[in-house]
Amino acid sequence: MSISPIFSSKMFHRFICHFRQALPTRTLSSTAPETSPVEPNKNVIIEPRQLKFLPKYKEPCQVWVENLDTIDENKLGIIELHPDIFAVNPRIDIIQQNAKWQKLYRYVSYAHTKSRFEVRGGGKKPWPQKGLGRARHGSIRSPLFKGGGVIHGPKSPNPHFYMLPYYVRVNGLTSMLSIKLAQDDLHVVNDIEIPSDEPQYIKELIKSRNWGPSVLIIDEVDMMPRNITAATDEIQHVNLMPVYGLNVYSMLKHDTLVLTRAAVDLIEDKLLTALHRNSTFSYTKKFVLNQV
Amino acid sequence: MSTMSLLAKTSKVLLETCYKNISTKYTPLRFHGFFNSPFLEDVQIKARYEVTKSPEDWKYVERILPPLTVPELPQREVFISDFKPQGENHKHKPYYIARTRNHMIPVYLKIKQRGVKKLSYIRKIQGDIWLLQKELEKFLQPMSKAPLRMQVNEFAGTIIMNGDYVNAIKHWLKENDY
Numbered sequence: 001m002s003i004s005p006i007f008s009s010k011m012f013h014r015f016i017c018h019f020r021q022a023l024p025t026r027t028l029s030s031t032a033p034e035t036s037p038v039e040p041n042k043n044v045i046i047e048p049r050q051l052k053f054l055p056k057y058k059e060p061c062q063v064w065v066e067n068l069d070t071i072d073e074n075k076l077g078i079i080e081l082h083p084d085i086f087a088v089n090p091r092i093d094i095i096q097q098n099a100k101w102q103k104l105y106r107y108v109s110y111a112h113t114k115s116r117f118e119v120r121g122g123g124k125k126p127w128p129q130k131g132l133g134r135a136r137h138g139s140i141r142s143p144l145f146k147g148g149g150v151i152h153g154p155k156s157p158n159p160h161f162y163m164l165p166y167y168v169r170v171n172g173l174t175s176m177l178s179i180k181l182a183q184d185d186l187h188v189v190n191d192i193e194i195p196s197d198e199p200q201y202i203k204e205l206i207k208s209r210n211w212g213p214s215v216l217i218i219d220e221v222d223m224m225p226r227n228i229t230a231a232t233d234e235i236q237h238v239n240l241m242p243v244y245g246l247n248v249y250s251m252l253k254h255d256t257l258v259l260t261r262a263a264v265d266l267i268e269d270k271l272l273t274a275l276h277r278n279s280t281f282s283y284t285k286k287f288v289l290n291q292v
Numbered sequence: 293m294s295t296m297s298l299l300a301k302t303s304k305v306l307l308e309t310c311y312k313n314i315s316t317k318y319t320p321l322r323f324h325g326f327f328n329s330p331f332l333e334d335v336q337i338k339a340r341y342e343v344t345k346s347p348e349d350w351k352y353v354e355r356i357l358p359p360l361t362v363p364e365l366p367q368r369e370v371f372i373s374d375f376k377p378q379g380e381n382h383k384h385k386p387y388y389i390a391r392t393r394n395h396m397i398p399v400y401l402k403i404k405q406r407g408v409k410k411l412s413y414i415r416k417i418q419g420d421i422w423l424l425q426k427e428l429e430k431f432l433q434p435m436s437k438a439p440l441r442m443q444v445n446e447f448a449g450t451i452i453m454n455g456d457y458v459n460a461i462k463h464w465l466k467e468n469d470y
Contacts, residue, residue: 276361290325
């Protein structure tokens, strides 16, 4: 029996489970036929996890825990993920709101035009009011004139900052994580220790595992191991990110999301706390600028 | 002047300004905000107090602190208010309405246009939402002369109804153990 370093050996013996050949499908009305127990594969371990706030009629979803220290994929076990975080309704409308907000809150428009009073000149009446047979005009910088001012034109700087409601941000994250898992683009690894600091190692690993060209690797802390930082430094489409930086836009942008085992715990804990928060006043109140 | 001495001088000036700012007492400022508000100072407590480190006492402190997340429902036969916890055995029913994190039924009234327009919202619907709509219509239609107008959003799991039927819907859902 292969024992991975992330699980304690005592738990192993206690929780050797029958390996079901396919991950069970989740339906409200369980009409799936009972499969006869296949012979147990003793290498596959369902790691016990204490899932808080488990909903009544949803089962936890299972994912493989993989390794990164070899190029070929090595399955170390199965962990169960919380259905309220990783198997919610994929609300693409909420995801769109999040992506739009992330683009806009830091965008400042520098488009600028001058009004008729800001354009230089134009103080004098161009020609007398009467007697010339021409149209009456008071200024050559009037918006009717070529080279005149612009009516209601853009003024610079125009910040587009706004705040998205707290629960739209939280639900955006859960929807996005669920979509990544449902589309088989979410992978859990035990840690991000790799044996070499060569970019070629990461490139080959991604190719052999059929991960999308762009990969986002999430770890619990922002001080990552040296080898993986050196290896991914040169590759622009493989990025490292701590859990506190996890966001909808980056998850949308990268094809594959790779979470470490510790990151899964932290993400789940933070999002569940957000979803079951006792006092939401300070989170859902109106956003104030210049707050200390 | 050498760079080292310049650095030393500037750092001294910086330190002095910092200390000056720290020592200023808080006074209400006109148009004050983040940048001109004073630095945070340690509060000087003059009252005499004792510091103890006993887990026994800490138990009582924890009892006072508000919980971070909503606690689980206490197991009671009857609640004093007309609150009714959700019943069991919804697994094989065609649709399911989850409770909110505060254990309440997710049915709300939204008043728009200065009280002219009243909308009833039902959220968190899973499963066959169209069957729920039909059953609700059967129950609510006798209350209204005009045909009921319902907007079913299957994707988001919500039903929006024209008119104030919140109490009726909550009653119906409680009857059906949701």
